[in-house]
Amino acid sequence: MSSTTDAAAGRAQIAARTLRTDRWWLPPLANFVGLAAWVIYATVRVFMQSDYWVADYGYLTPFYSPCFSTGCVPEASHFGQFLPDVWFIPYAALTLPFLLLFRLTCYYYRKAYYRAFWLSPPACAVAEPHRKYSGETRFPLILQNAHRYFFYLAALITLINAYDAVIAFVKPDGSFGLGLGNIILVANVVLLFIYTASCHSCRSGVGGRINNFSKHPMRYKMWTFVTKLNTRHMQYAWATLASLAITDFYIMAVSAGWISDLRIVG
Numbered sequence: 001m002s003s004t005t006d007a008a009a010g011r012a013q014i015a016a017r018t019l020r021t022d023r024w025w026l027p028p029l030a031n032f033v034g035l036a037a038w039v040i041y042a043t044v045r046v047f048m049q050s051d052y053w054v055a056d057y058g059y060l061t062p063f064y065s066p067c068f069s070t071g072c073v074p075e076a077s078h079f080g081q082f083l084p085d086v087w088f089i090p091y092a093a094l095t096l097p098f099l100l101l102f103r104l105t106c107y108y109y110r111k112a113y114y115r116a117f118w119l120s121p122p123a124c125a126v127a128e129p130h131r132k133y134s135g136e137t138r139f140p141l142i143l144q145n146a147h148r149y150f151f152y153l154a155a156l157i158t159l160i161n162a163y164d165a166v167i168a169f170v171k172p173d174g175s176f177g178l179g180l181g182n183i184i185l186v187a188n189v190v191l192l193f194i195y196t197a198s199c200h201s202c203r204s205g206v207g208g209r210i211n212n213f214s215k216h217p218m219r220y221k222m223w224t225f226v227t228k229l230n231t232r233h234m235q236y237a238w239a240t241l242a243s244l245a246i247t248d249f250y251i252m253a254v255s256a257g258w259i260s261d262l263r264i265v266g
């Protein structure tokens with residue numbers, strides 16, 4: 001059978017687009033609004049090239065980490081500066097594309113944006129407007145298979161975010177400091193680790209290609225743990241979008257002087 005088929009082929013021949021009477025359009029609409037709002041916010045922020053660093057407490061927003069541009073505040077560049085400082089290159093341009101590709105190829109986000117943006121299909125038992133359907137068997141969607149490689153890169157970048165969160169406990173004068181910003185940075189990193197660990201590629205990586213789990217008790221334990229996380233992958237996907245935006249907004253607000261960091265120690 002051809003992988004490209006008419007949308008109507010193999011489907012019930014009914015005149016109505018759908019017989020569903022519930023509000024099936026609500027989830028794709030909510031996803032459309034939520035994802036579009038996040039992408040607009042993140043795009044504006046990464047091109048602002050300001051208010052990403054709080055010098056007094058060492059807070060660096062994840063949208064600018066690692067800060068590789070020669071335009072970065074030197075103290076915020078924990079891993080060197082070698083990108084030119086021009087307006088169209090985000091300060092973290094070496095890692096942001098991989099994070100974007102990690103999310104774009106994520107199994108959950110694929111479902112969300114296929115439904116919300118391409119209406120392909122918009123919901124279960126609702127016909128899509130497209131005449132042809134080739135799934136993910138052709139270019140460019142066949143590239144979604146590269147998700148597993150972006151998973152490894154994203155895990156590495158999350159380690160860098162963790163490093164940023166840990167060193168932010170040491171103030172520029174070398175003393176220990178704890179503020180609301182530290183708590184937000186750590187909470188964001190914990191959520192990022194949970195989201196990354198709940199990835200389908202992670203589950204396949206720790207438990208795949210094993211014929212007999214009893215011979216690999218350690219991997220079975222890891223696979224069981226990741227499987228539990230995996231059942232809530234959608235929730236973690238949204239939680240991390242929220243935590244990334246909240247972390248960035250808080251650091252921008254403190255850096256710009258709109259608010260003061262709530263200090264607990266130091």
Ligand code: FES
Nearest residue numbers: 106107108199200
């Ligand atoms: Fe969503 Fe891998 S499946 S991050």
